[in-house]
Amino acid sequence: MSQILDAYRGLKLGDRWDGAPKVVRWAVMLLVIAFAFYLPYLNILPFAYIRTDLSSTGSDWASVLFLIVVYMIVAVGLNVVIGLAGLLDLGYVGFYALGAYSIALFGSTNSPVVGALQSRFGFSEEWAVPFAVCIPIAIVMSLIAGVFLGAPTLRLRGDYLAIVTLGFGEIIRITARNLDNVTNGAAGITQVPVPPGPEIDGRNFFNTIDAERWYWLALTVLLLIIFLARRLEHSRVGRAWLAIREDEDAASVMGVAGFKFKLWAFAIGATLGGLAGLLFGSKQQYVEPNAFMVNLSFLFVAMVVIGGSGNIFGALLGAFLLTYLPERFRAFVDWRPFAFGVALVAVMILRPQGLVPSRRRAREFEDRRHEAEEAAADV
Amino acid sequence: MSEQRMTQDMAVELKDTSDHELIEMHTSGEVGETLLEVDHVTLRFGGVVALNDVNFEIRRGEILGLIGPNGAGKTTCFNAMTGVYTPTEGKIRFKGKEIAGTKPHRINHLGIARTFQNIRLFPEMSAMENVMVGCDARHKTSVVGVLFRLYRVRPSEEELPDSGIRRSLAKVFGISRHTLEERAGRRRSMELLRFVGIADRAHELARNLPYGYQRRLEIARALATEPELICLDEPAAGFNPAEKEDLMGLIRRIRDLGHTVLVIEHDMKLVLGVTDRIVVLEFGSKIAEGTPDEVARNPKVIAAYLGEPDDAA
């Protein structure tokens, strides 16, 4: 018995997880999910110290949770692109912005687009595209943008792709700022609609005060996305991405349509980015170009890379850390860029594969390091 | 994959004994008809003429040897046939259809697979997963299909799960095509690994396999794509005589499954023993073609090939 226990202790956490009976795994998973839903109300010491609203200057806890989850959706999407398909996308904020702008442009009575539709079809001043219709619009817009950006650029490899996507992110923001008579330019669009729901206490179900409801909504979306992303990973699609990453030419000779699968990765990533943007814009009820600066793209990439690319849970952890820590330690706000830089450098030196990488990714890094060392020794 | 999962999987995988039906090729063509035509193909790399007006055909059901000294253009010929390079001049027809210039993955779907002279497996995938990638070439589930599993298939009695609830669910809603394809892919992969003789290390990473296993794994992966024509680029390179003999046996068994085989091999003795016909290249040109006997007697071949010290033997 003790021998078995010893052997058990020797295993890594991941192995223990894999080895645990199905019932245990389900139970743990359900507990974690239940706890996640309970988080906004967490008030028992000492756990309550994780809250961000302990001092009067702190940020609203539920809103922080909401933002964390929105960025987690972003990270899961970007992980498909960077971690699974191995494509470096530095313009991810572009899709995020597109999602937010889709719902604003079509759903807000303040938007010039809705205004034009009203006068064209003789609708009343209150009319706007219903929220439920805005969702597919946002999804389709980001999907199309992903395909349009991907189709010509995915033939590029490595650095070139990074540069082109970087440009894309900026183009979206600058376009949004300059197209005054479509997007209201720098002024932004107000009155972005919220999801429909029953009225409680004379307020919409989704309103600016009860942020935990937004958090629950986003969390539900996130769980669904994680479920789907894992389906992809453990299927012919995930295998194709991995094969492309390992040896693209050999993969294509084995019948893997490399371009098609890369484009899919891009499109899926774009869609998830758009969905996250939609949630963000809807909760803010206000969308403006400056919310989508290029540094947000870098933050997104950093989430995936620090967390551990290729592993959904790594990406989730990265998103959590990079969103939560700055909010929790708001008192040190001036130090934020510095701390961020130091943390990034530290991770890259000490654990280049990320905090919780996929095992394959960890080995790939290890291999590359050996190759580099051998190459250096040869000189 | 963790130890536990691995053993679980293996138990499932190894349960049913060898089952050739899973990996047999069923083709409609007739043995002896022309399968692939290399029609006056010339391929230049700048000034280098790698293939010079090369002309031969491969007939369904045969084992054709492609031989020649180093740098003769054998691998280049494979590359032209599998879409890696496009011929400068000339045509390549597979089952009567022009394929020069077609993308490699499309050529694979048409029915040509290959192995590489310098092994090119997916090193971070297990042996089994490598073969699964090959199987996927024939699978139909799309990305949307993987995500939403809306395409349901009415399962046969043996495909139904054992346990109660799952069984009833599968009876009512059917089983998704994706699930069935994954399952079939795993079984076929295992059978192929068994066929080439490396099933005992199915769940090890390709990079950790010994050299001989890697070479055989390449063959299994190529076979998984259900090719009518399989091209083996020096599959026995680096083998000792006993292993080489073994491999030639494997090549014969591959043909017996219903594949047509094109094989590059340096060891003249082996080539003569296993092939039905042989094409000889030298400096990019075809210098001889015929049965092993004819080729072995051909003075040009003797001068160009047999006359030289055979470094690979």
Ligand SMILES: Nc1ncnc2c1ncn2[C@@H]1O[C@H](COP(=O)(O)OP(=O)(O)OP(=O)(O)O)[C@@H](O)[C@H]1O
């Ligand atoms: N991509 C390339 N660019 C330039 N030259 C090439 C290229 N590929 C092959 N060659 C040249 O084409 C000629 C034929 O090469 P190939 O690899 O086909 O020979 P081979 O018959 O396979 O030889 P080996 O027995 O050594 O494998 C060689 O002179 C080689 O240098």
Ligand SMILES: [Mg+2]
């Ligand atoms: Mg060669």
